[in-house]
Amino acid sequence: MKLHDFKVVRISDTKIGTVYAICPFCADTKGHAEVDKVKNVWHCHRCHRGGRLATGNSQSKEKVAMRELSINWDDYLHSISPQGLHARYLERRGFGPIQLKHLDPRYGPSSSKVYFLVRDDGGYFRYVVGREITATSQPKWWFPKGTPGKSHFLWHTPGFSFSPGGHIVIVEGIFDAVWGINRVACFGTSLSSCQLNLILGWDPKEITIFLDSDAAVKAEEMALHIFQKHTLRIYICVPPWGQDPENVGAYGNEFLFDTRRRVFG
Numbered sequence: 001m002k003l004h005d006f007k008v009v010r011i012s013d014t015k016i017g018t019v020y021a022i023c024p025f026c027a028d029t030k031g032h033a034e035v036d037k038v039k040n041v042w043h044c045h046r047c048h049r050g051g052r053l054a055t056g057n058s059q060s061k062e063k064v065a066m067r068e069l070s071i072n073w074d075d076y077l078h079s080i081s082p083q084g085l086h087a088r089y090l091e092r093r094g095f096g097p098i099q100l101k102h103l104d105p106r107y108g109p110s111s112s113k114v115y116f117l118v119r120d121d122g123g124y125f126r127y128v129v130g131r132e133i134t135a136t137s138q139p140k141w142w143f144p145k146g147t148p149g150k151s152h153f154l155w156h157t158p159g160f161s162f163s164p165g166g167h168i169v170i171v172e173g174i175f176d177a178v179w180g181i182n183r184v185a186c187f188g189t190s191l192s193s194c195q196l197n198l199i200l201g202w203d204p205k206e207i208t209i210f211l212d213s214d215a216a217v218k219a220e221e222m223a224l225h226i227f228q229k230h231t232l233r234i235y236i237c238v239p240p241w242g243q244d245p246e247n248v249g250a251y252g253n254e255f256l257f258d259t260r261r262r263v264f265g
């Protein structure tokens with residue numbers, strides 16, 4: 001048996017790398033086969049068959065699985081259990097109930113990852129961003145078939161409603177965007193023309209660029225890019241060295257207004 005021979009029905013809340021799947025050898029319909037993707041073994045609690053999983057390049061298999069799933073991500077991405085490892089990982093990163101509500105974290109194809117939905121301006125789900133539930137993990141992105149790249153979208157909290165003439169804060173990732181009002185994540189340190197048009201479409205009076213401490217130069221470039229397209233007041237805020245907007249999150253937008261620097265307008 002190989003991992004992708006199983007039809008996964010549930011992800012374990014308590015065991016990392018473990019999923020429950022339909023056993024292909026008995027009349028199981030509920031997901032009695034426990035598949036441990038870390039130890040590469042499986043066991044059916046109904047018919048007691050089991051054994052080792054055939055291994056190979058698991059990375060590329062996971063990619064294939066992701067592609068296969070891409071047409072019905074919506075069915076697959078269940079909300080995480082508040083008592084599970086995924087919730088504890090997010091709590092360790094400092095997120096409280098309000099931030100967790102905004103992030104709306106989900107389970108997905110890999111039980112050691114937590115996933116978040118990215119929606120377009122109309123609130124429709126467009127793609128998925130996720131990461132391993134380890135302290136040093138980097139975000140990864142998955143796009144359903146036909147979805148344009150991440151440079152076409154921005155992430156903001158579900159309740160985001162912007163009044164023209166107001167203030168927009170541009171941050172890198174969704175973990176930075178949940179700490180204050182009017183924040184949008186552009187998924188990197190530069191802004192695509194498409195993302196800039198989305199922002200200018202809200203008609204803000206001023207913009208603050210709030211990137212990680214290692215992206216000071218990119219922040220200057222972004223400010224110039226915006227100002228060349230539209231003359232408005234632009235500020236840059238770079239947190240103290242080694243910090244990023246997530247680390248100073250608890251200060252919310254207060255931190256921004258205290259430390260930002262006006263560069264244009």
Ligand SMILES: [Zn+2]
Pocket residue numbers: 023024025026027028032044045046047048049
């Ligand atoms: Zn069985």
